[in-house]
Amino acid sequence: MYRLALQRSVSSLCKFSKCEAKRLRLTAAQLRSSKVWNLGKINHIALVTPDLNKSTALYRDVLGGKVSDQQPLPEHGVTTVFVELGDTKIELLHPLGEKSPVQSFLDKNKSGGMHHICIEVDNIQKAMEDLRAQNIRLLSEQAKIGAHGKPVVFLHPKDCDGVLVELEEA
Amino acid sequence: MYRLALQRSVSSLCKFSKCEAKRLRLTAAQLRSSKVWNLGKINHIALVTPDLNKSTALYRDVLGGKVSDQQPLPEHGVTTVFVELGDTKIELLHPLGEKSPVQSFLDKNKSGGMHHICIEVDNIQKAMEDLRAQNIRLLSEQAKIGAHGKPVVFLHPKDCDGVLVELEEA
Numbered sequence: 532m533y534r535l536a537l538q539r540s541v542s543s544l545c546k547f548s549k550c551e552a553k554r555l556r557l558t559a560a561q562l563r564s565s566k567v568w569n570l571g572k573i574n575h576i577a578l579v580t581p582d583l584n585k586s587t588a589l590y591r592d593v594l595g596g597k598v599s600d601q602q603p604l605p606e607h608g609v610t611t612v613f614v615e616l617g618d619t620k621i622e623l624l625h626p627l628g629e630k631s632p633v634q635s636f637l638d639k640n641k642s643g644g645m646h647h648i649c650i651e652v653d654n655i656q657k658a659m660e661d662l663r664a665q666n667i668r669l670l671s672e673q674a675k676i677g678a679h680g681k682p683v684v685f686l687h688p689k690d691c692d693g694v695l696v697e698l699e700e701a
Numbered sequence: 702m703y704r705l706a707l708q709r710s711v712s713s714l715c716k717f718s719k720c721e722a723k724r725l726r727l728t729a730a731q732l733r734s735s736k737v738w739n740l741g742k743i744n745h746i747a748l749v750t751p752d753l754n755k756s757t758a759l760y761r762d763v764l765g766g767k768v769s770d771q772q773p774l775p776e777h778g779v780t781t782v783f784v785e786l787g788d789t790k791i792e793l794l795h796p797l798g799e800k801s802p803v804q805s806f807l808d809k810n811k812s813g814g815m816h817h818i819c820i821e822v823d824n825i826q827k828a829m830e831d832l833r834a835q836n837i838r839l840l841s842e843q844a845k846i847g848a849h850g851k852p853v854v855f856l857h858p859k860d861c862d863g864v865l866v867e868l869e870e871a
Binding site for chain 1: 736738739740741742743746748750751752755756759763764765766786787788789791810811812813814815818820832835837858859860861862863864
């Protein structure tokens, strides 16, 4: 009798646990679908180079890619060249001016290297609020207007596994 | 008389130089259009992470991306997770086994970081011949079968401005 009661209790508990697990999964799925901002495609991968002409020649003449003209962006402290590769771009960056934000990277990586990845979002304000609430540090209080004339924000590399991630509203 | 002859000579020389320059530009354009292999889209950006579960949670739960299951690839010495972002992917890599090719990267970059970019090509054999002829060093004599079951080859970072570039036939 006691054993039967125990079996019934365990059985009820298992059923409850399964229901609860199902409910929690539903809640997580609902949470995801109710997200008020969405991640889009990778907009670009930014590489810093010590020699913009040489890097441009590599991607254009050696690899046969389609590259843009050099674009000096004094307000961002960089000169850029874009390499079009399908839906995504490589952004070649070289320091411009005395307070370039990529100079210290080049000082540490004399040959150049991979600097950041930029992922598109559909609503940067909502993304920033949500990420702050999830303890992801942002590198600026407000979104700034980036190299493409669109609002951007950078996430702290220490909160993104050592990778500098830029979000761009697109 | 002497001055006139000199002017004519200079004029002829200028015309010849212009013709020659035009001819050389045509040759360069012809060379590009006659390339027997073509660069395609960026297939993925590979990030090495010290904690695959944590990184997966970042891209899935915090950023709301679509991520794959973990895939152990003992023959490549890595466990991978792919994050689908439009036409391109982020490939999260974590060392697997004792001779993982990404272990030394992780030793140097304890928090993780950007490891390589992978660009598609339509003919890897022709690309390899052409790049060798242009003095770009390849990290293997032959193309190898990569994580997606397709032939891949890595280019020497010293010949690509400090960036490890993988080419994948797709």
